[in-house]
Amino acid sequence: MEKKRAVDEKSKDDQLEMFREDPEREFLTTNQGVRVSNTDISLKAGERGPTLLEDFHFREKITHFDHERIPERIVHARGSGAHGYFQVYEPMTEYTSAKFLQDPNKKTPVFVRFSTVVGFRGSADTVRDIRGFATKFYTEEGNYDLVGNNIPVFFIQDAIKFPDFVHAAKPEQDNQMPQASTAHDTLWDFVVCHPETVHTIMWLMSDRAIPRSYRMMQGFGVNTYRFVNAEGKGRFIKFHWRPLLGIHSLVWDEAQKISGKDPDFHRRDLWEAIEMGNYPEYEFGIQVIEEEDEFRFDFDILDATKIWPEEEVPVKFIGKMTLNRNPDNFFAETEQVAFCVSNVVPGIDFSNDPLLQGRLFSYLDTQLIRLGGPNFHEIPINRPLAPISNNQREGYHRMTINKGKVSYFPNSLGENLPRPASAEEGGYIHYMEKVEGKKIRERSEKFKDFFSQAKLFWNSMSEPEKKHIIIAFHFEVGKVIDPKIRKAVVELFNNVDNELAISIARGVGVSAPEQKEGTQVMKESPNVSQERTEHTVKNTIKTRKIAILIADGYDHTGVRQVMQALNGGGAHTDIISKYRGMLKSSSGEKLEVNQNYLTAASVMYDAVYVPGGKESIDTLKMQGDAIHFINEAFRHCKPLGATGEGVELLKAANLPDIKFAGQKSADKVVSDKGVVTSRNSENTGSFNDSFIAAIAKHRYWDREKKEQVPA
Ligand code: HDE
Numbered sequence: 001m002e003k004k005r006a007v008d009e010k011s012k013d014d015q016l017e018m019f020r021e022d023p024e025r026e027f028l029t030t031n032q033g034v035r036v037s038n039t040d041i042s043l044k045a046g047e048r049g050p051t052l053l054e055d056f057h058f059r060e061k062i063t064h065f066d067h068e069r070i071p072e073r074i075v076h077a078r079g080s081g082a083h084g085y086f087q088v089y090e091p092m093t094e095y096t097s098a099k100f101l102q103d104p105n106k107k108t109p110v111f112v113r114f115s116t117v118v119g120f121r122g123s124a125d126t127v128r129d130i131r132g133f134a135t136k137f138y139t140e141e142g143n144y145d146l147v148g149n150n151i152p153v154f155f156i157q158d159a160i161k162f163p164d165f166v167h168a169a170k171p172e173q174d175n176q177m178p179q180a181s182t183a184h185d186t187l188w189d190f191v192v193c194h195p196e197t198v199h200t201i202m203w204l205m206s207d208r209a210i211p212r213s214y215r216m217m218q219g220f221g222v223n224t225y226r227f228v229n230a231e232g233k234g235r236f237i238k239f240h241w242r243p244l245l246g247i248h249s250l251v252w253d254e255a256q257k258i259s260g261k262d263p264d265f266h267r268r269d270l271w272e273a274i275e276m277g278n279y280p281e282y283e284f285g286i287q288v289i290e291e292e293d294e295f296r297f298d299f300d301i302l303d304a305t306k307i308w309p310e311e312e313v314p315v316k317f318i319g320k321m322t323l324n325r326n327p328d329n330f331f332a333e334t335e336q337v338a339f340c341v342s343n344v345v346p347g348i349d350f351s352n353d354p355l356l357q358g359r360l361f362s363y364l365d366t367q368l369i370r371l372g373g374p375n376f377h378e379i380p381i382n383r384p385l386a387p388i389s390n391n392q393r394e395g396y397h398r399m400t401i402n403k404g405k406v407s408y409f410p411n412s413l414g415e416n417l418p419r420p421a422s423a424e425e426g427g428y429i430h431y432m433e434k435v436e437g438k439k440i441r442e443r444s445e446k447f448k449d450f451f452s453q454a455k456l457f458w459n460s461m462s463e464p465e466k467k468h469i470i471i472a473f474h475f476e477v478g479k480v481i482d483p484k485i486r487k488a489v490v491e492l493f494n495n496v497d498n499e500l501a502i503s504i505a506r507g508v509g510v511s512a513p514e515q516k517e518g519t520q521v522m523k524e525s526p527n528v529s530q531e532r533t534e535h536t537v538k539n540t541i542k543t544r545k546i547a548i549l550i551a552d553g554y555d556h557t558g559v560r561q562v563m564q565a566l567n568g569g570g571a572h573t574d575i576i577s578k579y580r581g582m583l584k585s586s587s588g589e590k591l592e593v594n595q596n597y598l599t600a601a602s603v604m605y606d607a608v609y610v611p612g613g614k615e616s617i618d619t620l621k622m623q624g625d626a627i628h629f630i631n632e633a634f635r636h637c638k639p640l641g642a643t644g645e646g647v648e649l650l651k652a653a654n655l656p657d658i659k660f661a662g663q664k665s666a667d668k669v670v671s672d673k674g675v676v677t678s679r680n681s682e683n684t685g686s687f688n689d690s691f692i693a694a695i696a697k698h699r700y701w702d703r704e705k706k707e708q709v710p711a
Helices: 011-017 056-066 159-169 185-193 195-204 252-261 265-275 330-335 354-370 452-460 463-478 483-493 498-508 556-568 614-621 624-635 646-652 685-697 701-705
Strands: 079-088 108-116 131-139 142-149 225-228 234-243 281-290 316-325 348-350 545-549 572-577 581-584 590-593 607-610 640-643 669-672 675-678
Touching: 011 108, 079 131, 079 265, 079 330, 108 316, 142 234, 159 185, 159 354, 185 195, 185 483, 195 452, 195 483, 234 316, 252 463, 265 316, 348 354, 463 483, 463 498, 463 701, 483 498, 545 556, 545 624, 556 572, 556 640, 556 685, 572 590, 607 624, 607 646, 607 685, 614 624, 614 646, 624 640, 624 646, 640 646, 640 685, 646 675, 669 685, 675 685
Parallel strands: 545 572, 545 607, 607 640, 640 675
Antiparallel strands: 079 108, 079 316, 108 131, 131 142, 225 234, 225 348, 234 281, 281 316, 581 590, 669 675
């Protein structure tokens, strides 16, 4: 039995250490510890004879292999995890008694799992989907799981609809298509049958659903929870995470291409960032509504299809989470981690949000089948740091050897222990909310307003974001085969905005709908927009990936200067050329190529730089792959930089409507819609500053107006 331990940043790691196996044992053995003399040839009756049943090593090896898989999660099957810690900024005593939210010096260990929702375990990372953002806090009072998403609202209002929704969203039941995509008839049939989905569908069609990185997306608890302080005062709470690197997304064409080039794009990005010491950080925020204000809003605060607009209920940031360690073993940790919404600690409680109420049942239940029985809390990644003491016994794969005779309460044979704890002793006391009512299958009236917040969302988008939403509809609904569903989608979204509906209609072969009475809503909430929100930053290039295109005869001084500046700002640079190996500069130095045109593509980078060197540029100009690299990055609105003769390569790519640095004023740096050029390839100082500022902005949406770029 594990003893009580102090909870600090290292304590989960220490606990896991007891279960880690050193792979460098000298001899191969069976699971019984018997040394194996041959693991390559099975025991046979003669060189060409049949295999013998008595070959226990063969049977054990094959049997174990045959049973290696466990069922994947019904939703959120595809995921990636990381360890880290959480620290509160100041004591939250006024709001909650939760101990991990009191002491700013305390580092509470966490394990986070990010995921997509619809795709199978082996599906691509960059599909259009909501992302899961689930956090397990190993607090001194027991495990607290905050199982959130990167979009603050949900498709349905009542958990009883979840199986219907997921059946409609998953591949269709007759042919198991399409994989990891909502662009098909059953999903959109579900949508048109359920107007409550409209608000979340707006978010799903937005750039939120194609994040650049797990490290650059927000997280939301979605459901309404409760904080309860030591005096027993309760308040309604919504949880938020905001990434310190800013909130950034891919563009749709890019996301689709990455699915082929690197289906592990987000998993790799998270893994590599942590390996390199670029630890992802997120601030933890709360929105608070006092109990007496429960009915003050024009939405029901228990409705998970609604946000609490930040203009009405501001977010207070109360702490920070840092992810600083990759798992040792994907299966043992990321696959076997079991998040349960019902895992709460004293000071955190639930609300009557009907989606949350259903979730409280579902998560524990699903682990029973997925992890094979009621003892999954003993799996190392799920073990709390707080000691466990109760009378639960036996079941599949029980690890704990409970000593003594007594496994019941009350008892006289075992000093009546373990006994329930009072509130003062840390016992969990459920919030004493007064509840009364008739047993009915009904929702409150405000739940029936399906469109106001969808309109609020649409009104709050910047122009480029609106355009992306329309393109998303063109793709998703464009793939729907049944014309009556496409028409019904247009009619449904005509309740949100007539211009939106007309734009959708144009792309999906449906006639434009008339303006509906009373659908104009003027309200905005800029924080729902990724471009307008105060929660993003656009002043850092930390951890961005920059591709540098070169060939033999490149200008060495220029490359080194620019690389130094980019790396100095925390960005990662890769040298890309036709072949891997070494390249020779015009002055004889050498540089190693990290990727070739087949192993890399512009979609895997945030920006592209082309240094000078006449011979290098003459070669690149003749390479379609190099020109394509530039065109594609331009089309995806990424910053491009070029110095010296490098400018000629950008010119050769026929980028529409872009001003370049001219031959005559060598020192002048020209920056136009994220394309930064300078004819000076020896002294790149002011070029570096402009290029870094351009990369920090991430994307130049203005360029989307030029659709003639062939990439
Ligand atoms: Fe989940 N959800 N969900 N969900 N969910 C699961 O639990 C469920 C909902 C979320 O990385 C399952 O362990 C119901 C909202 C995440 O392991 C399952 C409803 C939100 C993860 C389940 C919802 C989420 C899950 C499947 C009511 C955002 C992955 C495997 C409609 C707040 C956790 C599992 C991980 C996983 C049920 C809705 C987030 C079946 C019934 C809303 C991040 O129990």
